[in-house]
Amino acid sequence: xxxxxxxxxxxxxxxxxxxxxxxxxxxxxxxxxxxxxxxxxxxxxxxxxxxxxxxxxxxxxxxxxxxxxxxxxxxxxxxxxxxxxxxxxxxxxxxxxxxxxxxxxxxxxxxxxxxxxxxxxxxxxxxxxxxxxxxxxxxxxxxxxxxxxxxxxxxxxxxxxxxxxxxxxxxxxxxxxxxxxxxxxxxxxxxxxxxxxxxxxxxxxxxxxxxxxxxxxxxxxxxxxxxxxxxxxxxxxxxxxxxxxxxxxxxxxxxxxxxxxxxxxxxxxxxxxxxxxxxxxxxxxxxx
Amino acid sequence: xxxxxxxxxxxxxxxxxxxxxxxxxxxxxxxxxxxxxxxxxxxxxxxxxxxxxxxxxxxxxxxxxxxxxxxxxxxxxxxxxxxxxxxxxxxxxxxxxxxxxxxxxxxxxxxxxxxxxxxxxxxxxxxxxxxxxxxxxxxxxxxxxxxxxxxxxxxxxxxxxxxxxxxxxxxxxxx
Numbered sequence: 389x390x391x392x393x394x395x396x397x398x399x400x401x402x403x404x405x406x407x408x409x410x411x412x413x414x415x416x417x418x419x420x421x422x423x424x425x426x427x428x429x430x431x432x433x434x435x436x437x438x439x440x441x442x443x444x445x446x447x448x449x450x451x452x453x454x455x456x457x458x459x460x461x462x463x464x465x466x467x468x469x470x471x472x473x474x475x476x477x478x479x480x481x482x483x484x485x486x487x488x489x490x491x492x493x494x495x496x497x498x499x500x501x502x503x504x505x506x507x508x509x510x511x512x513x514x515x516x517x518x519x520x521x522x523x524x525x526x527x528x529x530x531x532x533x534x535x536x537x538x539x540x541x542x543x544x545x546x547x548x549x550x551x552x553x554x555x556x557x558x559x560x561x562x563x564x565x566x567x568x569x570x571x572x573x574x575x576x577x578x579x580x581x582x583x584x585x586x587x588x589x590x591x592x593x594x595x596x597x598x599x600x601x602x603x604x605x606x607x608x609x610x611x612x613x614x615x616x617x618x619x620x621x622x623x624x625x626x627x628x629x630x631x632x633x634x635x636x637x638x639x640x641x642x643x644x645x646x647x648x649x650x651x652x653x654x655x656x657x658x659x660x661x662x663x664x665x666x667x668x669x670x671x672x673x674x675x676x
Numbered sequence: 677x678x679x680x681x682x683x684x685x686x687x688x689x690x691x692x693x694x695x696x697x698x699x700x701x702x703x704x705x706x707x708x709x710x711x712x713x714x715x716x717x718x719x720x721x722x723x724x725x726x727x728x729x730x731x732x733x734x735x736x737x738x739x740x741x742x743x744x745x746x747x748x749x750x751x752x753x754x755x756x757x758x759x760x761x762x763x764x765x766x767x768x769x770x771x772x773x774x775x776x777x778x779x780x781x782x783x784x785x786x787x788x789x790x791x792x793x794x795x796x797x798x799x800x801x802x803x804x805x806x807x808x809x810x811x812x813x814x815x816x817x818x819x820x821x822x823x824x825x826x827x828x829x830x831x832x833x834x835x836x837x838x839x840x841x842x843x844x845x846x847x848x849x850x851x
Contacts, residue, residue: 407761415753419802422748429745436691436746444695451699519694521747524710524816525799525807528749530694557748566749574803577750601811603707663706664699 420577422541422557430559437530437562441518448666510632511672513537515545517665518562527567527662529553533670534561542579542630544671550636550659551624552668554579568605569662573597582628583607583637585620592625593654595637602655605638610652618643622656632673679731679842682723686739689715694747710816711823714791716743718827720763721787722835725775727842729767736763750804758794762787777832781825788824792817 425433515531533539535558543555545565553567571578573596581595591614593607610616620640626633638656646653697713705711716739724732740756766787773779796812799805807816 404761404764407757411753411757415751415757415798415802418748418752419750419804432742433746436742440691440695443691444698447696447699519746520698521749522693522697522712522714523743523747523749523755523795524712524812524820525795525805526747526749526754528747530746564746564748570749570805572804572806574806575750576803578804597806600710600807601815661703661707663701663703 425557425559433559434534434561437518437532437559440530441516441532444518444520445516448664451664452666509674511674512546512669513539513672515668515670517668520663520665525570527569528556529565529567529665529668530562531565531668531670532562534559534563536560538672539563539670544624544631544635546635546669546671547660547665547667548669549661550638551581551631552660552662552665554630555670565668567662568595568658569598569600571596571598571605573606573608579630580628581631581637582625583622584625585616585640586623588615588620590614591616591620592627593622594628595622595656599655603658604641605656605658607640607654607656608646608651610643610646610654612645612650612652614652616640616643616652616654632671635671679727681838681842682719682731682735686716686719686735689719690739690742708815709819710812711819712816713823713827714759714820715824715827715831717759717762717788717791718784718824718831719835720759721766721784721828722831722839724763724767725770725780725783726836726839729764729771732763732767733760736760750799751802754795754798757798758791762791762794765790780832781828784828785821785825788821789817792820 513533515533518530518532520530521528531545539555539558541555541558544551545553545555551568553565555563556566557564571580578596583593583595585591591610593610593614593616595605595607596609597606598604599606607622616622618640622637622640624631624633624635624637636659638658641655641657643652643654693713693715697715701711701713717736720732720736720739723735736759737756740759741752743755744752766783769786770779770783775783796805796807796809796817
């Protein structure tokens with residue numbers, strides 16, 4: 389007991405222990421639960437993110453210019469290919485218009501409720517990336533759209549390639565997006581993505597984690613008689629209510645029996661790349 | 677020169693960490709390794725070693741907290757705790773030692789390894805990541821420590837010069 393008292397008379401050790409307790413409490417309390425930000429918090433975040441945006445944009449522009457110079461040689465070839473694609477696009481567009489008209493007519497025939505009609509009519513907000521977290525474990529980016537632009541927590545964020553993550557925190561003019569690379573099966577705060585294969589409506593799986601070592605998303609809870617096969621394109625199914633329906637995620641690389649032998653797991657190669665992001669889209673579902 | 681000059685310097689470095697440095701690392705390297713520069717840590721350690729331990733700790737806590745807050749993904753605290761405690765321990769270790777370039781680099785590399793373990797340990801403790809230790813050691817910790825050491829070597833002369841200047845001035849005023 390005397391030793392203990394003498395130990396606590398050591399001020400340095402006492403402060404160190406208090407700091408340890410304080411930080412464990414702070415980390416535990418802020419884990420996963422994100423409160424509405426107060427105005428000083430918003431002010432700090434917006435100021436820092438705004439200045440980061442300036443640097444990120446110019447650094448990105450410099451990197452882009454170097455890339456442009458490097459790829460000047462390929463541009464002629466690319467132009468030729470694009471022209472043929474454009475012709476194809478015009479043809480497809482005509483086809484799309486007739487299909488869309490037909491689809492609209494059929495939907496009305498089916499007496500869809502207002503909500504269901506709205507469900508796939510997403511609004512895409514273009515956002516510029518202002519910074520990317522320099523942390524190997526906690527992959528987040530900040531974007532230049534916030535509360536004032538109608539951003540809300542849990543909105544899905546995509547690039548032109550595919551899904552990259554969801555908004556986890558919103559300040560007045562900026563928001564923080566957690567990338568899919570920090571998905572983890574153990575993490576109690578992570579939100580898994582309900583997914584299905586393109587063209588296979590009865591397929592189902594949950595994308596629960598990201599394998600950092602192989603750079604693959606891991607899809608679990610696939611029934612043993614599920615039609616998901618290698619090479620399938622995986623879309624979000626909208627069943628989880630967090631991520632909207634029909635966002636492109638990746639292609640199935642392998643499928644095997646899971647650790648308990650009851651369900652299967654699949655490795656999915658994501659479409660999107662998670663570094664050097666410039667512009668992203670935030671998906672808004674009208675009516676929610 | 678006042679010690680407060682370190683606040684704008686650290687703020688500038690903090691802004692560069694999330695933006696310019698992210699563009700300087702090739703995306704292939706980022707895919708393969710978890711290389712993530714924390715030049716802030718290097719500067720805070722220099723303050724702690726050569727100027728004042730307490731100033732280093734406080735600045736470490738402050739800017740760590742700013743980092744946690746701006747890139748709020750899992751929780752608030754790991755960087756504040758990591759940088760703060762690392763700079764404090766580095767300061768205590770070298771409290772009465774005469775530091776040469778070599779011994780500075782030794783203390784620095786110990787601190788970098790300690791910091792990486794704090795970070796991995798905290799995230800692992802709260803079960804938000806499931807990286808294996810072996811993979812993290814090879815792909816995150818070692819590249820980061822090497823990278824930080826390079827930065828520490830680069831900043832040794834300018835920062836020593838700056839700190840010596842800060843130390844020198846109050847004495848002149850006393851005279």
